[in-house]
Amino acid sequence: MKYILVTGGVISGVGKGVISSSFGAILKCCGIEVTMIKIDPYINLDAGTFSPYEHGEVYVLDDGGEVDLDLGNYERFLNITLHKDNNITTGKIYLSVIEKERRGDYLGKTVQVVPHITDAIQEWVEKEAQKPVSENGKTPEVCIIELGGIVGDIESMAFVEAFRQFQFRVKRENFCVAHVSLVPQPKTTGESKTKPTQSSVRELRGLGLSPDIIVCRSERPIEDGVKEKISNFCHVAPQQIISVPDLPSVYEVPVFIENHGMADFLSERLNLGITPLPPRRKYMMQWIELGDKIRHxxxxxxxxxxxxxxxxxxxxxxxxxxxxxxxxxxxxxxxxxxxxxxxxxxxxxxxxxxxxxxxxxxxxxxxxxxxxxxxxxxxxxxxxxxxxxxxxxxxxxxxxxxxxxxxxxxxxxxxxxxxxxxxxxxxxxxxxxxxxxxxxxxxxxxxxxxxxxxxxxxxxxxxxxxxxxxxxxxxxxxxxxxxxxxxxxxxxxxxxxxxxxxxxxxxxxxxxxxxxxxxxxxxxxxxxxxxxxxxxxxxxxxxxxxxxxxxxxxxxxxxxxxxxxxxxxxxxxxxxxxxxxxxxxxxxxxxxxxxxxxxxxxxx
The missing domain is CATH 3.40.50.880 (Class I glutamine amidotransferase (GATase) domain)
Structure with missing residues (x-):
């Protein structure tokens, strides 16, 4: 099993859900079976009791799971059917650990965040990654995990630590990190500011996770010089920094990202064996046609x-x-x-x-x-x-x-x-x-x-x-x-x-x-x-x-x-x-x- 962890920096709501879905859409177009997991660090068991003003709509799955709206993005982009356990919350993890403690599963040990909570997170991810989500019933080959919030949030610390351990548990060749960060472009100066992205990547690296891909969200495309600057300070090659500006439709994002060679990079980084790739126009045709239709x-x-x-x-x-x-x-x-x-x-x-x-x-x-x-x-x-x-x-x-x-x-x-x-x-x-x-x-x-x-x-x-x-x-x-x-x-x-x-x-x-x-x-x-x-x-x-x-x-x-x-x-x-x-x-x-x-x- 291969894993792609998508983290966020600077501000929440920057587009991790659509970026994660786009990664999945690209891989699925290449014939790879994909599943998705969304992690929400709040203590609620699920989204069912939220006011829509808290996190937007409550999305409902086939099995009755009341989950975050990002799972709706996943299902729409990948045409898959997810389960309630594809949405992990702090409440679910702690409840599962407390239930084990009450049963005596820990044999009198002191129950702590490390290793018990972090182990529970890793076990949950591994278990859910194996569940079929497509009609063909095949076991997924890649699991994309979106970590809600931003790096540095106190609520998400246990999850970041869990994935720091998880990269060694599944080995580096099976684990990839994509960091989505806002690059502000103040109208007063017109230039792209890289400091927020540098700070968020520095914090992520300080917690033990190094990004393989940095996705820069901005109002307008960023210049090559900005990419080089981010590359110098964030230890990521310029070609692994992708600028994703505001686009007319979210359904143009998979094609936009794939134009930067994302399928080639993921295939090489995770040894997916997607070679040789067909002409991009062929395997991304459904997304190209949809984007063209919406534009016109x-x-x-x-x-x-x-x-x-x-x-x-x-x-x-x-x-x-x-x-x-x-x-x-x-x-x-x-x-x-x-x-x-x-x-x-x-x-x-x-x-x-x-x-x-x-x-x-x-x-x-x-x-x-x-x-x-x-x-x-x-x-x-x-x-x-x-x-x-x-x-x-x-x-x-x-x-x-x-x-x-x-x-x-x-x-x-x-x-x-x-x-x-x-x-x-x-x-x-x-x-x-x-x-x-x-x-x-x-x-x-x-x-x-x-x-x-x-x-x-x-x-x-x-x-x-x-x-x-x-x-x-x-x-x-x-x-x-x-x-x-x-x-x-x-x-x-x-x-x-x-x-x-x-x-x-x-x-x-x-x-x-x-x-x-x-x-x-x-x-x-x-x-x-x-x-x-x-x-x-x-x-x-x-x-x-x-x-x-x-x-x-x-x-x-x-x-x-x-x-x-x-x-x-x-x-x-x-x-x-x-x-x-x-x-x-x-x-x-x-x-x-x-x-x-x-x-x-x-x-x-």
Whole structure:
């Protein structure tokens, strides 16, 4: 087994996750089986109880693991399926050691950080590195390990020491270190500053790890003279220093890094035997084509995400990625407008009328709307208002998790005329609890007690848009993360009034998918389809949303869910002046909020 350790310096959120994923993508293109491990030095057992404002979204795996969003990057880039133990935290390591101590496994010895904690880390890595993550079931040949935070953090000291020992345990020819560091470029001087990188590498070397590769993240490419300066002070050859500036898309990073000969270097450094390499254009073709397509997207579409955590775009990373995947597929650049759900509530009209009117203006100017998941009372009424507006104005709409529940509440209030209809999560005393908690998932604890992971959904109806988008399959598997469900007592009333529950769980107990017939696209799902969206294989609910927003869904379904060979479609709009709605002519997008843009803020 070969190991690549990716560390960070200067600041966190500099892009270690995408760099790690890009290493894996390059090796996989060369025919090497790769697995990934993310180490988070916090004491939490997992990411399940985090607010999205802490570390961004909580990503959910097939086995129900609630993990760091970087594992989403790994799965999207490498098209692999990871496990909850591919995310290591300080809490998991200490818990495993304490459990051993309680069983008496240490035979009365004093349990210490060295060797017991460091040994536990090494054993965990070796064990997880052997688990297959691809459909072919093969054992991985290379394990890429991303160490969260930056070198010097007190929380990560035990992990750094563990890998200092680990390099001798597995031998140097099987262990490689890549250090990702920020190279600031102050606008006042315009020159690249190398001191921060020198300091972080010096600290890393002082802890017993010497980098084989230094990846310099910066706004603009750094000059050869800067590389030579870093080389002189960091004991790394200039050709092993890679400058990765901000790029239009994260999916251009693998090709950009490979243009520096990364496959050749890793093959030689780790004796991978990738020789002779085919012409780079051939084995990296899928990434070259994807990057070219994204660069040359000529047409645009505006999607509103009505959420509760809009101050941090990473809170909805998988949703924004899934939207971009769908847009890229049909030739559209997706521009995302984040709307704070609370600003749509009528109470804001008195408290902050400017925010209220701005939020509604942005909602009215978008082409389609996504109402994603969330927890708690705040902003729920705003989400319900957004759903109502989409239903009444034939605006393409996709609800996810809480968005699914909001659609049920809105329909109950405004169509069934149950004015006090609500979720017991928000109002325990409502007379019409159309959304209730699932008793088996209400244990008193918060972490790991929800309905989590991949589960089966069975289609009840054959003549529905969403089933056709899924290829007319009778059943699908998607990942879940929720504690509340539609109250079975209200299902008949809802369906008789036109809200069709077209998908249910395999036990026929829980509603999974709803759809309205007489609407361009009104679909909501209890699961999280964004977690399984891939760059070249977008999630069907998101693809349907984008197609409906451009009035292409009917023709797409009529062709058997195949895109027209004519790209772009003849009725795509060239510019804002070509948009049919006069109000959209006035729309100007001051800040492109494309979350896939490769910047330090979007690559944590």
């Amino acid at each position: 997207l000529k047409y645009e579409i505006v999607v509103a995400i009505v959420g509760k955590y809009t101050r941090l775009e990473d809170s909805y990373t998988s949703v924004t990625k899934a939207l971009h995947h769908a847009g890229n597929k049909i030739g559209y650049k997706v521009n995302i407008t984040f709307i704070e759900a609370s600003n749509l509530e009528k109470s804001m009209l008195a408290d902050d009328p400017a925010s209220y009117h701005n939020a509604w203006r942005e909602l009215c100017l978008c082409h389609c709307v996504v109402v994603p998941g969330g927890f708690g009372k705040r902003g729920v009424e705003g989400k319900i208002e957004a759903v109502r507006w989409c239903r009444e104005n034939d605006k393409p709409f996709l609800g996810i998790c809480l968005g699914f529940q909001a659609a049920v509440i809105e329909f109950s209030r405004n169509v069934l005329k149950l004015e006090d209809a609500h979720s017991t999560e928000v109002n325990e005393d409502t007379k019409n609890p159309v959304v209730i908690d699932m008793p088996e998932h209400t244990t008193g604890n918060m972490g790991g007690t929800m309905r989590l992971g991949k589960r089966t959904t069975v289609f009840k109806q054959s003549n529905c848009k969403i089933k056709k988008l899924y290829g007319n399959r009778d059943r699908i598997e998607e990942r879940h993360r929720h504690r509340y469900e539609v109250n079975p007592a209200y299902i008949d009333k809802l369906e008789k009034s036109g809200l069709k529950f077209v998908g249910i769980d395999e036990h026929q107990e829980r509603m999974e998918i709803l759809e309205l017939d007489n609407h361009p696209y009104f679909v909501a799902v209890q699961f999280h389809p964004e977690y399984m969206s891939r760059p070249v294989s977008p999630s069907p609910p998101f693809l349907g949303l984008i197609l409906a927003a451009r009035d292409r869904l009917k023709s797409y379904i009529a062709r058997g869910c195949k895109l027209s060979p004519r790209e772009p479609q003849s009725d795509y709009y060239d510019t804002d002046e070509d948009l049919e709605d006069d109000t959209l002519k006035k729309l100007t997008i001051e800040n492109d909020t494309d979350s896939s843009a490769y910047s330090s803020s979007s690559l944590s």
